[in-house]
Structure formats: C-alpha cells, structure tokens
Amino acid sequence: MNNTLFPVFLKTETAHFLIVGGGNVGLEKTETLLKQNPKINITIVAPYFHPSLISIIEKADNNVKAFQRPFEETDLMDKDFVIITTDKPEINLLVRELAREQKIKVNAADQPDLCDFYLGSIINKGNLKIAISTNGKSPVLAKRMREYFTEVIPDTIEDNLTILNEFRKNHKGDFQEKLNDLNQITQNFVPKTKPKETKNYKRLAFTLALSFLMFFTGYGLSTVVSFSDIKLGLQLVPKEFYYMLLVGFFAQLVDGAVGLGYGVTCATSMMLLGVKLPAISGSIHTAEMFSSAISGFSHYKFGNVNKKLLLWLSFFGVIGAILGAMALIYIGNQYEQIAYIILSSYTFIIGIRLIVLAFRKIHLKKRIKYLGFLGFSGGFMDAFGGGGWGPIVTSTLLAKGRNSKYVIGTVSLSEFFVTLAASIVFFTSLGVSHWYIILGLIIGGIVAAPIAAKLAGKLPQKAALLFVAALVIVFSMRVFLKIIN
CATH class of the missing domain: 3.40.50.720 (NAD(P)-binding Rossmann-like Domain)
Structure with a gap:
C-alpha cells in the first residue's frame, strides 16, 4: 500500500x-x-x-x-x-x-x-466539509481538485443537510429502519449506472465499426501499395531499427517506472550494440527533446520553476551541450576506441553517483558557489555521454538542500534548451542518416509508456535509484570489458 x-x-x-x-x-x-x-x-x-x-x-x-x-x-x-x-x-x-x-x-x-x-485542500459547503490529500506528492493537484468540487457541489447542499438532519432526529423507528429510509431518500444523489447490456452493445458497435474502418483502409491501400512492396520496404529498414525499438521500450520502462535513467540507459544499451557514438547522443537528445518540452512546460505552468536558477542553468548548459556534442563528434570519429572507454567510464561514475543519491539523508541548505560551472558541466557531459543532465544537476542541487519541487521543475525545463542545442549540433554535423535509431527509440518509448505508468511508484525511491544504478554499472562494465578484450 x-x-x-x-x-x-x-x-x-x-x-x-x-x-x-x-x-x-x-x-x-x-x-x-x-x-x-x-x-x-x-x-x-x-x-x-x-x-x-x-x-x-x-x-x-x-x-x-x-x-x-x-x-x-x-x-x-x-x-x-x-x-x-x-x-x-x-x-x-x-x-x-x-x-x-x-x-x-x-x-x-x-x-x-x-x-x-x-x-489537505478543504472544500467548505456549510456543514459539508471535504478534505483532499495527494499524500504530499502534488499540493497543486489537490488545489485544482478543490476548485473543481467547489464549483460542482451546489451551495444548496446545506439545505439538503438540514432536511436530512431533521428527518433523522424526528424518525421514530429503530436504527435499521432509519438507515433504510435515509438510503431510499438519498439514492437519487448518486447517478444511476447504465445497464451493462447497453455498455456491451456500444462496445460491440464500436469494435465492428473500427474493424470495418481498418478493413476499408487496408483494402484501399492494397490497390496502391502491394504486399510485395511492403515486404520489400521492410527489408530495406536497417536491422538497428528493431534493436532501437527494444532499447527505447526498455529505457522508457525504466524511466517511467522510477523517474530517471532514460539517457544513461539508452547510452549504455546502444554502446553494447555497437552503435556509433555521435549517433548515440544525437538520437537520444532528439527523442528526449519532445518529452522534456512537455515536462518543462507543465512544471512552469504549475509554478515549479525558479526563473533565476533557470537562466543560469540554461545559459551555461547550452554552451556546455554545444561543446560536448562537438567534442563527441570529433573524438567519436577520430578516436573511437578511446571515446568508448571515456563514455563507459562516465556512465559507470553516473551509476555510482545514483547509489550515493539513494542513501542521501536530509541535507541542510548550502550555498552553491559555481552554479554556472554546474550547468556547463551538466550540459557538456549530457551531450557527450548521451545522458546525465538529471543525475548531475538534480542530485547536486538536492545535495545542497534546495527545495525538491523547484529543483525538479527548473532542471526539467532547462533540459529542453540543453537537448535542443545538442540536437541542432548533431543534426548539422550528421544530418538525418540515423533516422531509424530516433524512430525506433520514439516508437519503443510510446509502447512502453502506459506500462511504465502502471509501474510508477511501485518501487520505493531508494530501491528505484539502486535498480537504475545497478543497470548502468553492469552495462558500463560490459562495454569496458568488451573494449579491452
């Protein structure tokens, strides 16, 4: 529970x-x-x-x-x-x-x-009082729920309470009789559910209509594109696309279930599959750019963003991301073996950092002396390593005692600008030659998203961090051993 x-x-x-x-x-x-x-x-x-x-x-x-x-x-x-x-x-x-x-x-x-x-957020309607709690997870949502129910519940509910109270006090029957009569009087307060047969009929009608639409669409397409054409087209799709489906699915499953680890999980998995290093980071940042935009906007809308902190992190993070992407393109092309060693070592360190974060206790608030350098190093290593903006920047700010709500909101929004800058550099240098990698990550992530949502919150925070750290460390060690052997 x-x-x-x-x-x-x-x-x-x-x-x-x-x-x-x-x-x-x-x-x-x-x-x-x-x-x-x-x-x-x-x-x-x-x-x-x-x-x-x-x-x-x-x-x-x-x-x-x-x-x-x-x-x-x-x-x-x-x-x-x-x-x-x-x-x-x-x-x-x-x-x-x-x-x-x-x-x-x-x-x-x-x-x-x-x-x-x-x-909790409290709804007052005369003698009717409703308290809403989100278990400390999102006071903003509790506030929105309060506004909704305040609007939906009529002010005349107090009249109903007064009448029911008078009826209860003046009822001469025993407890069971009083309860039965009150249930009968108030049964109209609850909207009646529609018969199950009606629901089944509507579901059947919808299924038949959808099936016919799919058949009609498929038949129409078959007159333009034959089955052999489709088969030939599938054969032309690089096999790496199917690997990326699995990587995107697994990475999104991890990230959606435990709240972090998408970048480093993708990077270590793709290194094991032998994907070229610039394509690794470029693909991850392109696929992640859309999710970070939605996440960042949501945090900004709910007031979870510290604007001054956002400016510092975004400005220096973008500079770091551009230089990190350029460094990866150069080193990945000229010194591929060395770049693999550097990258696997980096992801290994990120795994160790996640373990430290898992056992972190409550910290007192401390002054951050080099905020610009934190943004720059987070952006550089995120672009160079294909992930790490969250583990580096978020964990550092939390370790300094900053408010978790503003840290997560600000880091999420600034991540959009960092991933956008890195993606532009990768696209400018590499073009769209690795489209199948990006498409595989996106489709795999879409399939995994609803499953990950059901898993969200099932693991305690410490166990979740240790799980991701273990995956990253094991994958990094396998890549490193593969290189030296």
Missing part, C-alpha cells in the same frame, strides 16, 4: 497550533486554520511577519498570539501541533526533532520527509 494516511476531522477547539515562520507560507497556513475556525488557538513565532499576517493578528481575538523573534525550544510548551513554514532547512530540521522529542505532531511546508501529518 503506497498511501497509508488515515483522514480524520479534528475538533480545533481542543487544539493549540504553533506556526514557526511569518512569511508568505506562514500567512497561508494561518489563513487556512482561521478559515476553518476563527476561534482556533494559534501561536506564531518568527523574526519577520508578512504585512497581511500582521493585519490578521491585529484583527484577531486573543486566540492568535505572535512573537517577533527566532524560535526557542520553550515555544513548544503546551502545543498540540507544529507547522513549520520557514525557508531555512536547518531551522526546520531542528524544530522537527525538538517537537518529536516532546511527542508533538509536525507539518513542514513542501518537505514531506519532515511531516507527521498533511494539511
């Missing part, structure tokens, strides 16, 4: 909340609590208070107290729940540890690893 949360509705009159942090997030959490109960007991501790939060505190009764100073351990006295909203990981970690020592439940904004409970 992936989601072990047990939803409860808390009577807030009996609880005292401590909010550590007075910025935008502290303001949001305070508004959320007061919206559910204007009389809830809240204590806010922070060196700085948002102007809107100050206004709320001034207008509130004595149930909202504020102290403009750093957090102290004594602030935890007589508190039932703690909500951490600061942007300083070291303070968040300290508050979490002190709270847990005193058996106080903790919620930390955008840090699921520190949370004992989550604050």
